Amino acid sequence: MSKTITIIGAGSTTGLALVPILLQETSATLHLVTRSKVNIEHSRIVASHVNVTSLSELKSTILGQLPSVIVNLVATSSVDACEADKETAQVLNVTLVKDLVRLARATDAHLVHLSTDYIFNGERGPYAENDTPAPINYYGKTKLSGENAVITSGISSTIIRTNVVYSPFPSRPDFVHSVLKSAETNSPVRAASDLYGNPTYVDDLAEAIVRVIETAAQGIYHVGGSDYVSRYQFATKIAEVFKLDTSLIHAVQAADLQLPAKRPLRAGLSTSTTEAVLGLRFRGIESGLICLRNSLFSK
Numbered sequence: 001m002s003k004t005i006t007i008i009g010a011g012s013t014t015g016l017a018l019v020p021i022l023l024q025e026t027s028a029t030l031h032l033v034t035r036s037k038v039n040i041e042h043s044r045i046v047a048s049h050v051n052v053t054s055l056s057e058l059k060s061t062i063l064g065q066l067p068s069v070i071v072n073l074v075a076t077s078s079v080d081a082c083e084a085d086k087e088t089a090q091v092l093n094v095t096l097v098k099d100l101v102r103l104a105r106a107t108d109a110h111l112v113h114l115s116t117d118y119i120f121n122g123e124r125g126p127y128a129e130n131d132t133p134a135p136i137n138y139y140g141k142t143k144l145s146g147e148n149a150v151i152t153s154g155i156s157s158t159i160i161r162t163n164v165v166y167s168p169f170p171s172r173p174d175f176v177h178s179v180l181k182s183a184e185t186n187s188p189v190r191a192a193s194d195l196y197g198n199p200t201y202v203d204d205l206a207e208a209i210v211r212v213i214e215t216a217a218q219g220i221y222h223v224g225g226s227d228y229v230s231r232y233q234f235a236t237k238i239a240e241v242f243k244l245d246t247s248l249i250h251a252v253q254a255a256d257l258q259l260p261a262k263r264p265l266r267a268g269l270s271t272s273t274t275e276a277v278l279g280l281r282f283r284g285i286e287s288g289l290i291c292l293r294n295s296l297f298s299k
């Protein structure tokens with residue numbers, strides 16, 4: 001009998017890229033737990049529409065499938081939304097993770113949990129897997145609590161940290177789509193020249209999750225692109241790849257954007273250890289943006 005992989009938050013940006021790759025590269029049955037409509041018809045997909053914040057609903061759907069792997073992609077991943085609604089951030093980024101740890105333990109499933117470079121303070125990124133976390137905003141604090149719930153549980157588990165994910169088909173507008181929307185209507189784009197990360201093409205993240213599942217790799221892994229750039233440099237490259245007017249991109253300081261949540265300025269993730277262990281190479285922004293453009297235009 002083939003194994004079952006449960007994906008909690010299958011309608012997330014990451015989930016939308018992960019599901020087709022898992023179907024292609026594995027023979028597993030995919031149990032998709034989501035609030036969203038599942039648009040893929042496939043004999044190896046089972047969809048469950050449950051309220052993930054209800055332990056009893058979550059328990060009954062997981063016990064109904066008895067997966068060997070649970071991948072958690074649910075989060076309040078908007079940094080500013082976490083600051084505005086701390087209660088929801090706590091429920092999704094911490095309480096749900098604790099519930100999944102309990103259910104993974106009860107079913108002997110391996111738990112793969114996604115986290116972020118924002119658990120670090122941004123004073124000297126990019127960060128290695130064993131650097132010491134020190135979050136400076138509520139999103140980072142809740143994500144670190146979620147990580148700790150997994151790590152201290154002793155169950156079979158993997159933490160995959162990523163940053164600045166971009167996708168042809170995101171669940172909500174990401175940085176690339178925001179820049180494209182502004183530039184296509186000739187509106188100026190204000191992008192921070194002091195906010196750094198290494199943007200991650202979503203397929204590279206999905207491939208890393210698949211590799212972790214296939215190899216049952218445990219511990220902490222870092223997934224990010226090969227270019228460490230400011231948001232201003234990233235926005236300029238987006239305009240170049242999409243042949244838009246680069247003079248619309250204006251460099252500002254992150255503080256000038258008056259965002260609700262404080263940003264760790266030099267964040268990002270060093271990935272050499274993860275790439276060596278998982279046998280993967282993560283692409284840079286030009287290559288990722290060309291893939292994104294090709295996917296958008298072939299749709």
Ligand SMILES: NC(=O)c1ccc[n+]([C@@H]2O[C@H](COP(=O)([O-])OP(=O)(O)OC[C@H]3O[C@@H](n4cnc5c(N)ncnc54)[C@H](OP(=O)(O)O)[C@@H]3O)[C@@H](O)[C@H]2O)c1
Nearest residue numbers: 009010011012013014034035074075114116162164165171
């Ligand atoms: N995107 C990034 O740049 C980034 C950077 C660093 C780390 N991460 C981490 O990577 C993981 C995946 O991120 P992502 O960007 O792919 O996620 P996303 O697109 O923001 O989606 C998160 C998913 O969580 C579920 N969800 C959100 N609010 C909910 C609510 N109130 N009740 C129930 N479910 C809710 C939804 O799943 P359904 O649609 O299936 O219901 C939603 O699609 C997260 O752990 C995030 O913290 C992301």
